[in-house]
Amino acid sequence: MKDVNIQELRQMCYRQSKIPGEFMLQLRCAGNYLDAKWLEMVQYVCQTWGNGQLHIGTRLTFSIPGIKVEYIDEVNEYIAPYIYEMECNICGVEMDTSKGYPYIGPRNIVACIGGIHCIKANINTQELAHKIEKLIYPNPYHIKIGIGGCPNDCAKAQFQDIGIVGVTKPVYYQDRCIGCEACVKKCKKVATRVLEKNDQEKITKDMCCCVGCGECVTICPTGAWQRQDQVYYKIFIGGRSGKQFPRMGKMFANWLSEKAVLQIIERWPEFSRWVLKGQAEYLHGGHLIDRAGYHNFKKFMLDGVELNEEALIADNVYWDEQEYRSNIHLKNIESHPNVN
Ligand code: SF4
Ligand code: SF4
Ligand code: SF4
Numbered sequence: 621m622k623d624v625n626i627q628e629l630r631q632m633c634y635r636q637s638k639i640p641g642e643f644m645l646q647l648r649c650a651g652n653y654l655d656a657k658w659l660e661m662v663q664y665v666c667q668t669w670g671n672g673q674l675h676i677g678t679r680l681t682f683s684i685p686g687i688k689v690e691y692i693d694e695v696n697e698y699i700a701p702y703i704y705e706m707e708c709n710i711c712g713v714e715m716d717t718s719k720g721y722p723y724i725g726p727r728n729i730v731a732c733i734g735g736i737h738c739i740k741a742n743i744n745t746q747e748l749a750h751k752i753e754k755l756i757y758p759n760p761y762h763i764k765i766g767i768g769g770c771p772n773d774c775a776k777a778q779f780q781d782i783g784i785v786g787v788t789k790p791v792y793y794q795d796r797c798i799g800c801e802a803c804v805k806k807c808k809k810v811a812t813r814v815l816e817k818n819d820q821e822k823i824t825k826d827m828c829c830c831v832g833c834g835e836c837v838t839i840c841p842t843g844a845w846q847r848q849d850q851v852y853y854k855i856f857i858g859g860r861s862g863k864q865f866p867r868m869g870k871m872f873a874n875w876l877s878e879k880a881v882l883q884i885i886e887r888w889p890e891f892s893r894w895v896l897k898g899q900a901e902y903l904h905g906g907h908l909i910d911r912a913g914y915h916n917f918k919k920f921m922l923d924g925v926e927l928n929e930e931a932l933i934a935d936n937v938y939w940d941e942q943e944y945r946s947n948i949h950l951k952n953i954e955s956h957p958n959v960n
Contacts, residue, residue, distance in 0.1 A: 624641070624689050629643060629689070629692065630724060631721075631722070631723055631724055631760075632692075632696075632719075632720045632721050632722070632724070633645060633646045633647075633648070633720070633721040633724045634646075634687070634692060634720075635683075637685060637686070639686075641688055641689050642671075642685070642686055642687060642688055642689070643687050643688075643689060643692065644675070644683050644684060644685040644686070644687065645665070645670075645683070645684045645687055645695060645699075646677055646681040646682070646683050646684075646724075646728070647662065647681055647682040647683075647684070647699065647702065648681060648703075648706065648707070648721065648728045648757075649680065649681065649682065649706055649728060650706070650707075650710075650711055650728065650729040650731075650749045650750055650752070650753035650757075651729060651731045651745060651746035651747075651748075651749030651750060651753075651767075652680040652728075652730060652731055652746075652749075653731075653733070653736065653746045654706065658702055658705075661698075661699070661701075661702055662674065662682045662684070664698075665684050665687075665695060665698065665699065666684050669684075669687050669688070669691045669694065669695050670684045670685060670686040670687050671685055671686025672686075673685060673686065677728070679727050679728040679730055679764070680728060680730050681728045692720075695720075696718075696719055696720035697718070699720065700717045700718055700720075703715075703717040703720070703721065704717045707753070707757065710750055711750040711751075711753040711754050711757075712750070712754045713753060713754050713757055713758070715757075715758050721758070722758045723757070723758045723759060723760050725759055725760045725761050725762045725763070725900060725902075726756040726757050726758075726759055726761070726762065726763045726765075727762070727763065727764045727765075729749045729752055729753055729756075729765045729766070729767065730764075730765070730766040730767070730775050730776075730780075731745035731746060731748070731749045731766070731767040731768075731769075731775055732745055732767070732768050732769050732774040732775045733745070733769070734746060734767070734768075734769030734786070735769060738769055738770075739838065740769065740770045740772060740833070740834070740835075740838070741769035741770055741786065742769060742770050742786035742787055742788045742832070742833075742834055742847070742851050742852075743767075743769055743786030743851050743853070744769075745767045745768070745769045745775070745786065748767055748784065748786075748878070748881075749767055751882060752765060752767075752882070752885050755882065755885050755886045755888075756885065756888060756889065759889045760900035761888070761889045761892035761893065761896070761900050762781075762892070762900070762901075762902050762903060762904075762905070763781050763782065763888055763889075763892070763905055764780045764781045764782075764904070764905065765780055765781065765782050765783070765784070765885070766779070766780040766783045766784070767783075767784045767785075767786075768783070768784070768785045768786065769785075769786050770785070770786055770787070770833055770834065771785055771787060771811075771831045771832065771833045771854075772833070773785055777854075777856050777859075777869070778856045778859050778868050778869045779859040779860065779861060779868065779869060780856070780859050780869065780905075781857070781858065781859070781860070781904060781905025781906060782855060782856070782857055782885065782888065782905060783855070783856035783857075783859060783869055784853055784854070784855055784856075784881060785853065785854045785856070786851055786852075786853055787831065787832025787833070787834075787851070787852045787853065787854055787874075787875070788832050788833075788834040788837070788847045788848065788851060788852065789830075789832060789848060789850075789852060789875070789930070790834060790836055790837045790845045790846060790847060790848075791845070791846050791847075791848055792823060792825070792844060792845055793843070793844050793845075793846065794822050794844070796842045796843055796844040797822050797823060797842065797844040798841075798842055798844075799817060799821035799822065799823075800841065801817055802839045802840060802841060803815055803823060803835075803836035803839055803840050803844075803845055804816060804817060804823065806835045806836060806838075806839040807835060807836055810833075810835055811830075811831055811833050811835055811836075812829045812830065812831050813829075814826040814827070814828075814829045814830045815836065823844075832852060832854075832874075832875075834847060850877075851878070852874075852875045852876060852877065852930065853873075853875075853876045853877075853878065853881045854871060854873065854874045854875075854876070855871070855872045855873040855874075855876065855881065855884065856869035856870060856871055856872065857869055857870060857872040857905070857906070857909060857917075857937070858870060858904075858905060858906030858909050858910075858937070858939070859906065860904040860905075860906045860907075862904065864907075865906075867906065867939060867940065869906070870934070870937045870938070870939065871934060872918075872933065872934050872937070873931060873932065873933050873934070874931070874932045875928075875930040875931055875932055876927070876928065876931050877928040877930075877931070879926065879928070880925055880926060880927050880928055880931060883924070883925040883926065884921050884922070884925055887920065887921045887922075887923065887924075887925070888905075888921075890920075891908070891912070891917070891920050891921060892908060894912075894920065895908045895911050895912050896908070910939075914934075914936065914937045915936075918933065918934075
Protein backbone atom coordinates (compact mmCIF):
# COMPACT_ATOMS: atom_id res chain seq x y z
CA MET A 621 0.00 0.00 0.00
CA LYS A 622 1.37 3.45 -0.86
CA ASP A 623 2.03 6.09 1.80
CA VAL A 624 -1.14 7.94 2.72
CA ASN A 625 -1.54 11.50 3.94
CA ILE A 626 -4.87 11.16 5.69
CA GLN A 627 -5.22 14.89 6.38
CA GLU A 628 -4.60 15.71 2.75
CA LEU A 629 -7.17 13.17 1.56
CA ARG A 630 -9.67 14.42 4.12
CA GLN A 631 -9.25 17.92 2.68
CA MET A 632 -10.16 16.41 -0.69
CA CYS A 633 -13.43 15.05 0.76
CA TYR A 634 -12.14 11.49 1.23
CA ARG A 635 -12.97 10.33 4.75
CA GLN A 636 -10.80 7.67 6.37
CA SER A 637 -12.52 4.32 6.89
CA LYS A 638 -12.14 2.00 9.86
CA ILE A 639 -10.91 -0.49 7.24
CA PRO A 640 -7.21 0.35 6.73
CA GLY A 641 -6.44 1.80 3.30
CA GLU A 642 -10.06 2.58 2.45
CA PHE A 643 -11.81 5.94 2.17
CA MET A 644 -15.30 7.30 1.62
CA LEU A 645 -15.71 9.99 -1.02
CA GLN A 646 -18.29 12.69 -0.26
CA LEU A 647 -19.68 14.28 -3.42
CA ARG A 648 -21.01 17.78 -2.86
CA CYS A 649 -24.35 18.90 -4.21
CA ALA A 650 -25.29 22.40 -3.04
CA GLY A 651 -29.03 22.55 -2.53
CA ASN A 652 -29.42 18.77 -2.94
CA TYR A 653 -31.19 18.94 -6.29
CA LEU A 654 -29.64 17.60 -9.47
CA ASP A 655 -30.21 16.04 -12.87
CA ALA A 656 -30.94 12.36 -12.32
CA LYS A 657 -28.44 11.49 -15.05
CA TRP A 658 -25.67 11.87 -12.46
CA LEU A 659 -26.95 8.86 -10.56
CA GLU A 660 -25.42 6.67 -13.25
CA MET A 661 -22.02 8.25 -12.54
CA VAL A 662 -22.47 7.74 -8.81
CA GLN A 663 -23.46 4.11 -9.39
CA TYR A 664 -20.38 3.56 -11.58
CA VAL A 665 -18.02 4.93 -8.91
CA CYS A 666 -19.69 2.80 -6.23
CA GLN A 667 -19.47 -0.37 -8.27
CA THR A 668 -16.06 0.19 -9.90
CA TRP A 669 -13.93 1.64 -7.08
CA GLY A 670 -16.17 1.50 -4.00
CA ASN A 671 -17.73 -1.46 -2.20
CA GLY A 672 -20.96 -1.30 -4.20
CA GLN A 673 -22.85 0.56 -1.47
CA LEU A 674 -23.94 4.20 -1.17
CA HIS A 675 -24.71 6.35 1.84
CA ILE A 676 -26.81 9.49 1.49
CA GLY A 677 -24.76 11.58 3.91
CA THR A 678 -26.35 13.43 6.79
CA ARG A 679 -25.49 16.64 4.94
CA LEU A 680 -27.00 15.11 1.81
CA THR A 681 -23.76 14.29 0.04
CA PHE A 682 -23.43 11.18 -2.10
CA SER A 683 -21.06 9.30 0.18
CA ILE A 684 -19.26 6.42 -1.50
CA PRO A 685 -17.45 4.08 0.92
CA GLY A 686 -14.81 1.44 0.31
CA ILE A 687 -12.53 3.31 -2.11
CA LYS A 688 -8.98 2.03 -1.84
CA VAL A 689 -6.34 4.72 -1.64
CA GLU A 690 -4.57 3.57 -4.80
CA TYR A 691 -7.68 4.37 -6.87
CA ILE A 692 -8.24 7.91 -5.64
CA ASP A 693 -6.48 9.61 -8.56
CA GLU A 694 -8.54 7.52 -11.00
CA VAL A 695 -11.76 8.37 -9.19
CA ASN A 696 -10.92 12.08 -9.19
CA GLU A 697 -10.36 12.02 -12.91
CA TYR A 698 -13.68 10.25 -13.45
CA ILE A 699 -15.74 12.62 -11.29
CA ALA A 700 -14.25 15.80 -12.82
CA PRO A 701 -17.27 16.39 -15.14
CA TYR A 702 -19.64 16.09 -12.17
CA ILE A 703 -17.66 18.58 -10.11
CA TYR A 704 -17.48 20.95 -13.06
CA GLU A 705 -21.23 20.75 -13.64
CA MET A 706 -22.26 21.12 -9.99
CA GLU A 707 -19.67 23.64 -8.82
CA CYS A 708 -18.59 25.69 -11.86
CA ASN A 709 -21.54 25.50 -14.21
CA ILE A 710 -24.44 25.63 -11.76
CA CYS A 711 -22.93 27.60 -8.88
CA GLY A 712 -20.39 29.72 -10.76
CA VAL A 713 -17.52 28.54 -8.55
CA GLU A 714 -14.06 29.09 -9.96
CA MET A 715 -11.83 26.09 -9.30
CA ASP A 716 -9.60 23.50 -10.92
CA THR A 717 -11.75 20.37 -11.15
CA SER A 718 -9.09 18.00 -12.48
CA LYS A 719 -7.81 16.79 -9.09
CA GLY A 720 -11.05 16.38 -7.15
CA TYR A 721 -12.16 18.69 -4.39
CA PRO A 722 -9.56 21.04 -2.89
CA TYR A 723 -11.29 21.59 0.46
CA ILE A 724 -13.76 19.93 2.81
CA GLY A 725 -14.04 22.99 5.13
CA PRO A 726 -17.35 24.47 3.98
CA ARG A 727 -19.71 21.50 4.27
CA ASN A 728 -22.36 20.70 1.70
CA ILE A 729 -25.15 23.28 1.79
CA VAL A 730 -28.38 21.59 2.85
CA ALA A 731 -31.68 22.90 1.49
CA CYS A 732 -35.27 21.71 1.50
CA ILE A 733 -37.01 21.30 -1.86
CA GLY A 734 -38.46 24.82 -1.45
CA GLY A 735 -40.06 26.76 -4.27
CA ILE A 736 -39.33 24.13 -6.91
CA HIS A 737 -42.07 21.95 -5.49
CA CYS A 738 -43.41 22.82 -2.04
CA ILE A 739 -46.66 24.79 -1.75
CA LYS A 740 -45.50 26.34 1.54
CA ALA A 741 -42.24 27.73 0.15
CA ASN A 742 -41.50 31.44 0.21
CA ILE A 743 -38.19 31.20 -1.69
CA ASN A 744 -36.26 29.17 -4.22
CA THR A 745 -33.88 27.43 -1.83
CA GLN A 746 -31.77 25.86 -4.58
CA GLU A 747 -30.99 29.17 -6.27
CA LEU A 748 -29.94 30.61 -2.94
CA ALA A 749 -27.78 27.55 -2.18
CA HIS A 750 -26.00 27.94 -5.52
CA LYS A 751 -25.32 31.64 -4.90
CA ILE A 752 -23.97 30.87 -1.43
CA GLU A 753 -21.78 28.00 -2.67
CA LYS A 754 -19.99 30.51 -4.88
CA LEU A 755 -19.29 32.71 -1.85
CA ILE A 756 -17.93 30.00 0.44
CA TYR A 757 -16.27 27.44 -1.83
CA PRO A 758 -13.45 26.58 -2.34
CA ASN A 759 -12.20 27.73 1.02
CA PRO A 760 -10.38 26.07 3.95
CA TYR A 761 -12.67 27.50 6.64
CA HIS A 762 -15.39 25.32 8.09
CA ILE A 763 -19.05 26.28 7.89
CA LYS A 764 -22.32 24.40 7.90
CA ILE A 765 -25.20 26.16 6.18
CA GLY A 766 -28.81 25.05 5.86
CA ILE A 767 -31.71 26.70 4.03
CA GLY A 768 -35.41 26.23 4.71
CA GLY A 769 -38.01 27.57 2.29
CA CYS A 770 -40.41 28.59 5.05
CA PRO A 771 -40.57 28.65 8.86
CA ASN A 772 -41.49 24.95 8.92
CA ASP A 773 -37.71 24.66 8.60
CA CYS A 774 -37.47 21.15 7.18
CA ALA A 775 -33.75 21.82 6.58
CA LYS A 776 -33.17 22.34 10.33
CA ALA A 777 -31.68 25.79 9.82
CA GLN A 778 -31.78 26.29 13.57
CA PHE A 779 -29.12 23.61 14.03
CA GLN A 780 -26.61 24.99 11.52
CA ASP A 781 -23.68 27.34 11.98
CA ILE A 782 -25.68 29.65 9.75
CA GLY A 783 -29.28 28.75 9.02
CA ILE A 784 -31.45 30.68 6.59
CA VAL A 785 -35.25 30.59 6.39
CA GLY A 786 -37.35 32.20 3.67
CA VAL A 787 -40.23 34.35 4.92
CA THR A 788 -42.97 36.52 3.50
CA LYS A 789 -44.68 39.73 4.62
CA PRO A 790 -48.22 39.19 3.34
CA VAL A 791 -50.09 42.31 2.22
CA TYR A 792 -53.71 42.71 3.36
CA TYR A 793 -56.28 44.01 0.85
CA GLN A 794 -59.12 44.98 3.16
CA ASP A 795 -61.69 45.46 0.36
CA ARG A 796 -61.46 41.81 -0.55
CA CYS A 797 -61.89 40.53 3.00
CA ILE A 798 -65.27 38.93 3.78
CA GLY A 799 -64.48 38.43 7.45
CA CYS A 800 -64.66 34.62 7.31
CA GLU A 801 -61.81 34.28 9.83
CA ALA A 802 -60.20 31.38 7.99
CA CYS A 803 -56.85 33.17 8.26
CA VAL A 804 -57.37 33.81 11.97
CA LYS A 805 -58.07 30.13 12.62
CA LYS A 806 -55.17 28.97 10.45
CA CYS A 807 -52.66 31.29 12.11
CA LYS A 808 -53.97 30.17 15.49
CA LYS A 809 -53.70 26.49 14.61
CA VAL A 810 -50.32 26.32 12.85
CA ALA A 811 -48.49 29.57 13.50
CA THR A 812 -48.33 32.31 16.11
CA ARG A 813 -51.91 33.53 16.72
CA VAL A 814 -51.27 37.07 15.57
CA LEU A 815 -54.52 37.64 13.66
CA GLU A 816 -57.89 38.67 15.03
CA LYS A 817 -61.14 40.04 13.70
CA ASN A 818 -61.79 43.65 14.69
CA ASP A 819 -65.11 45.43 15.27
CA GLN A 820 -65.25 46.43 11.58
CA GLU A 821 -65.36 42.72 10.64
CA LYS A 822 -61.87 43.05 9.19
CA ILE A 823 -58.53 41.58 10.29
CA THR A 824 -55.93 43.12 12.56
CA LYS A 825 -52.40 41.74 12.78
CA ASP A 826 -49.84 41.93 15.56
CA MET A 827 -46.82 42.27 13.27
CA CYS A 828 -44.42 41.81 16.14
CA CYS A 829 -44.91 38.04 16.35
CA CYS A 830 -45.73 37.18 12.75
CA VAL A 831 -43.24 34.52 11.64
CA GLY A 832 -43.76 35.18 7.95
CA CYS A 833 -44.94 31.69 7.05
CA GLY A 834 -47.65 32.70 4.56
CA GLU A 835 -50.30 30.26 5.84
CA CYS A 836 -52.83 33.12 5.92
CA VAL A 837 -52.23 33.68 2.20
CA THR A 838 -52.73 30.05 1.32
CA ILE A 839 -56.00 29.70 3.23
CA CYS A 840 -57.69 33.00 2.29
CA PRO A 841 -60.56 32.27 -0.15
CA THR A 842 -60.72 35.77 -1.64
CA GLY A 843 -57.06 36.71 -2.06
CA ALA A 844 -57.31 39.35 0.64
CA TRP A 845 -53.90 38.22 1.93
CA GLN A 846 -51.25 38.15 -0.79
CA ARG A 847 -47.55 37.54 -0.96
CA GLN A 848 -45.38 40.42 -2.16
CA ASP A 849 -42.87 39.92 -4.96
CA GLN A 850 -40.22 40.88 -2.41
CA VAL A 851 -39.19 37.92 -0.25
CA TYR A 852 -37.35 38.08 3.04
CA TYR A 853 -35.04 35.92 5.10
CA LYS A 854 -34.27 35.08 8.70
CA ILE A 855 -30.75 34.09 9.71
CA PHE A 856 -30.07 31.80 12.69
CA ILE A 857 -26.54 31.46 14.03
CA GLY A 858 -24.53 29.15 16.21
CA GLY A 859 -26.70 26.03 16.24
CA ARG A 860 -24.76 22.83 16.67
CA SER A 861 -24.88 19.22 17.73
CA GLY A 862 -21.92 17.28 19.10
CA LYS A 863 -20.09 16.61 22.37
CA GLN A 864 -19.29 20.15 23.41
CA PHE A 865 -22.23 22.34 24.33
CA PRO A 866 -24.84 21.29 21.77
CA ARG A 867 -27.41 23.99 21.34
CA MET A 868 -30.12 25.35 19.12
CA GLY A 869 -29.20 28.39 17.05
CA LYS A 870 -30.54 31.84 17.84
CA MET A 871 -32.08 34.35 15.52
CA PHE A 872 -29.46 36.84 14.38
CA ALA A 873 -31.51 38.71 11.79
CA ASN A 874 -35.03 38.88 10.40
CA TRP A 875 -36.71 40.42 7.35
CA LEU A 876 -33.43 40.62 5.43
CA SER A 877 -33.27 41.09 1.68
CA GLU A 878 -31.41 38.47 -0.37
CA LYS A 879 -28.71 41.01 -1.10
CA ALA A 880 -28.08 41.54 2.62
CA VAL A 881 -28.06 37.77 3.27
CA LEU A 882 -25.43 37.19 0.59
CA GLN A 883 -23.31 40.10 1.77
CA ILE A 884 -23.38 38.70 5.32
CA ILE A 885 -22.47 35.14 4.26
CA GLU A 886 -19.63 36.48 2.14
CA ARG A 887 -18.05 37.81 5.36
CA TRP A 888 -17.84 34.34 6.95
CA PRO A 889 -14.47 33.13 5.56
CA GLU A 890 -12.89 36.46 6.52
CA PHE A 891 -14.45 36.26 9.99
CA SER A 892 -13.09 32.71 10.43
CA ARG A 893 -9.64 33.79 9.27
CA TRP A 894 -9.71 36.64 11.77
CA VAL A 895 -10.84 34.53 14.76
CA LEU A 896 -8.53 31.60 13.96
CA LYS A 897 -5.61 33.87 13.13
CA GLY A 898 -5.30 32.31 9.69
CA GLN A 899 -5.07 28.71 10.95
CA ALA A 900 -8.04 26.87 9.44
CA GLU A 901 -9.24 24.22 11.89
CA TYR A 902 -12.42 22.23 12.32
CA LEU A 903 -14.65 24.09 14.75
CA HIS A 904 -18.38 24.61 14.68
CA GLY A 905 -19.24 28.16 13.68
CA GLY A 906 -20.86 28.71 17.05
CA HIS A 907 -17.51 28.18 18.79
CA LEU A 908 -15.98 30.87 16.59
CA ILE A 909 -18.82 33.24 17.46
CA ASP A 910 -18.26 32.43 21.15
CA ARG A 911 -14.54 33.10 20.84
CA ALA A 912 -15.12 36.46 19.17
CA GLY A 913 -18.09 37.36 21.37
CA TYR A 914 -21.49 38.09 19.84
CA HIS A 915 -20.97 41.84 19.56
CA ASN A 916 -17.64 41.48 17.77
CA PHE A 917 -19.21 38.87 15.49
CA LYS A 918 -22.07 41.22 14.71
CA LYS A 919 -19.78 44.15 14.01
CA PHE A 920 -17.52 42.07 11.76
CA MET A 921 -20.29 40.35 9.82
CA LEU A 922 -22.26 43.53 9.17
CA ASP A 923 -19.27 45.58 8.11
CA GLY A 924 -20.05 46.94 4.63
CA VAL A 925 -23.43 45.17 4.44
CA GLU A 926 -26.28 47.23 2.95
CA LEU A 927 -29.21 46.37 5.20
CA ASN A 928 -32.69 46.88 3.74
CA GLU A 929 -34.96 49.17 5.74
CA GLU A 930 -37.12 46.32 7.11
CA ALA A 931 -34.13 44.37 8.45
CA LEU A 932 -33.91 43.65 12.18
CA ILE A 933 -30.66 42.54 13.85
CA ALA A 934 -30.44 40.97 17.32
CA ASP A 935 -29.14 43.40 19.92
CA ASN A 936 -27.89 40.48 21.96
CA VAL A 937 -28.02 36.69 21.94
CA TYR A 938 -28.70 34.58 25.01
CA TRP A 939 -27.35 31.04 24.68
CA ASP A 940 -28.65 28.18 26.81
CA GLU A 941 -26.43 25.19 26.13
CA GLN A 942 -25.78 24.31 29.79
CA GLU A 943 -28.99 22.32 29.95
CA TYR A 944 -27.62 19.68 27.56
CA ARG A 945 -24.10 19.45 28.93
CA SER A 946 -25.18 18.95 32.48
CA ASN A 947 -28.14 16.61 32.01
CA ILE A 948 -30.33 19.07 33.84
CA HIS A 949 -33.45 17.23 32.79
CA LEU A 950 -32.09 13.86 33.88
CA LYS A 951 -30.52 14.57 37.24
CA ASN A 952 -31.16 16.73 40.22
CA ILE A 953 -29.52 20.15 39.72
CA GLU A 954 -27.71 19.92 43.11
CA SER A 955 -25.76 16.91 41.85
CA HIS A 956 -24.07 19.02 39.20
CA PRO A 957 -21.47 21.33 40.75
CA ASN A 958 -20.43 22.55 37.29
CA VAL A 959 -23.81 24.21 36.73
CA ASN A 960 -24.13 27.65 38.22
S1 SF4 B 1 -39.26 24.15 4.97
FE1 SF4 B 1 -41.20 24.88 4.13
S2 SF4 B 1 -40.77 25.15 1.95
FE2 SF4 B 1 -39.19 23.79 2.75
S3 SF4 B 1 -40.01 21.70 2.40
FE3 SF4 B 1 -40.54 22.32 4.49
S4 SF4 B 1 -42.60 23.11 4.30
FE4 SF4 B 1 -41.72 23.13 2.22
S1 SF4 C 1 -59.30 34.45 5.23
FE1 SF4 C 1 -59.26 36.20 3.86
S2 SF4 C 1 -61.37 36.75 3.63
FE2 SF4 C 1 -61.31 35.42 5.41
S3 SF4 C 1 -61.02 36.84 7.14
FE3 SF4 C 1 -59.02 36.27 6.49
S4 SF4 C 1 -58.42 37.88 5.06
FE4 SF4 C 1 -60.63 38.00 5.29
S1 SF4 D 1 -47.62 34.91 7.90
FE1 SF4 D 1 -47.99 33.18 9.31
S2 SF4 D 1 -47.66 34.03 11.36
FE2 SF4 D 1 -47.92 35.77 9.96
S3 SF4 D 1 -50.08 36.25 10.06
FE3 SF4 D 1 -49.84 34.84 8.32
S4 SF4 D 1 -50.20 32.81 9.21
FE4 SF4 D 1 -49.87 34.19 10.93
